[in-house]
Amino acid sequence: MTNVIETNGLAKGYGRTQALQPTTLHVPEGAVFALVGHNGAGKTTLIKLLMNILHPSAGSATVCGHASHSLSGDAFQNIGYVSENQELPEWMTVREYLDYLQPFYPEWETETLIQALDIPLDRRLKHLSRGMLMKAALASVLAFHPKLIVLDEPFSGLDPLVRDELIEALIDVVNGEEGRPPVTILISSHDLAEIESFATHIGYLNHGKLVFAEEMSSLNARFREITVTLEGSGQGVPPPASWLLLERSSSVAKFVHSQADTEPVAEQIAAVFPGSGEVTMEPMTLRTIFLALARSGRAPIDIGDKDVRTKDKTRRRA
Numbered sequence: 001m002t003n004v005i006e007t008n009g010l011a012k013g014y015g016r017t018q019a020l021q022p023t024t025l026h027v028p029e030g031a032v033f034a035l036v037g038h039n040g041a042g043k044t045t046l047i048k049l050l051m052n053i054l055h056p057s058a059g060s061a062t063v064c065g066h067a068s069h070s071l072s073g074d075a076f077q078n079i080g081y082v083s084e085n086q087e088l089p090e091w092m093t094v095r096e097y098l099d100y101l102q103p104f105y106p107e108w109e110t111e112t113l114i115q116a117l118d119i120p121l122d123r124r125l126k127h128l129s130r131g132m133l134m135k136a137a138l139a140s141v142l143a144f145h146p147k148l149i150v151l152d153e154p155f156s157g158l159d160p161l162v163r164d165e166l167i168e169a170l171i172d173v174v175n176g177e178e179g180r181p182p183v184t185i186l187i188s189s190h191d192l193a194e195i196e197s198f199a200t201h202i203g204y205l206n207h208g209k210l211v212f213a214e215e216m217s218s219l220n221a222r223f224r225e226i227t228v229t230l231e232g233s234g235q236g237v238p239p240p241a242s243w244l245l246l247e248r249s250s251s252v253a254k255f256v257h258s259q260a261d262t263e264p265v266a267e268q269i270a271a272v273f274p275g276s277g278e279v280t281m282e283p284m285t286l287r288t289i290f291l292a293l294a295r296s297g298r299a300p301i302d303i304g305d306k307d308v309r310t311k312d313k314t315r316r317r318a
């Protein structure tokens with residue numbers, strides 16, 4: 001499958017701050033790739049590097065077949081970028097702004113979008129609420145049918161209704177129109193429930209490091225929340241590296257298994273908690289996975305190869 005975005009050791013430092021550690025990432029055509037991570041994790045840095053707003057300290061990237069450092073006018077015919085802090089000509093009305101953009105794009109179409117998103121055409125951009133401004137920005141991008149849509153925190157500070165409208169508009173784009181090539185979306189967001197509802201791939205950044213990047217279906221398959229009744233359990237071996245231990249009392253141990261689809265879970269439990277009783281295993285939402293990673297105070301470290309190591313602190317708590 002063609003990759004619309006490829007990075008190879010892409011990195012960005014600011015003095016002693018490593019905003020993005022060397023990152024190798026592939027975003028396949030047609031994916032809705034969600035970038036998640038705490039504040040300051042490096043999401044915006046990665047997006048700005050891809051959009052040629054920042055220059056990398058190391059590594060390289062290609063976006064829609066162009067080296068990211070050479071992206072310019074023509075390439076942006078195929079790339080729509082919306083960021084929460086984007087500067088817009090705020091003295092213009094929405095209509096003036098859209099009319100100004102139209103001549104740059106041969107396939108410009110706004111009518112349906114304006115209706116679907118209920119955008120007030122005659123209001124100046126500076127008088128739009130945050131939600132309306134985001135809708136206008138999204139409309140200005142969807143109007144020219146880009147092959148790649150890059151959205152940095154599009155839902156931040158929006159009410160649930162506006163968020164839903166934006167997501168609906170994006171889902172329509174993903175579902176596509178007959179005869180059009182598939183659209184790829186790269187989106188950074190803290191709204192995990194929304195992201196989960198339509199992302200096909202997920203990349204988790206932590207302190208500038210891409211901890212994992214994989215299909216949502218693979219993430220959903222490997223993470224499980226497990227509760228073990230410990231009555232009468234003896235002291236076994238330390239937990240495997242793939243466990244994120246969340247709580248343990250004398251009667252119950254609760255943990256998250258990050259490789260439940262490939263590792264022998266029952267054997268592991270028997271070895272760690274010999275003589276343990278009932279075991280329950282629950283699928284997890286993206287939000288609970290994210291919280292478990294955060295609460296465990298560490299995260300799986302290697303990308304893709306499922307080699308997940310645990311800090312000593314976690315082992316001691318077990």
Ligand SMILES: Nc1ncnc2c1ncn2[C@@H]1O[C@H](COP(=O)(O)OP(=O)(O)OP(=O)(O)O)[C@@H](O)[C@H]1O
Pocket residue numbers: 014017018019020037038039040041042043044045046
């Ligand atoms: N111009 C800059 N100079 C110095 N440090 C910077 C600069 N821009 C970003 N950083 C640092 O780089 C790191 C990554 O920032 P970035 O904005 O990419 O994070 P983020 O994941 O987008 O965060 P958020 O979710 O809060 O938007 C942070 O530690 C931030 O303080």
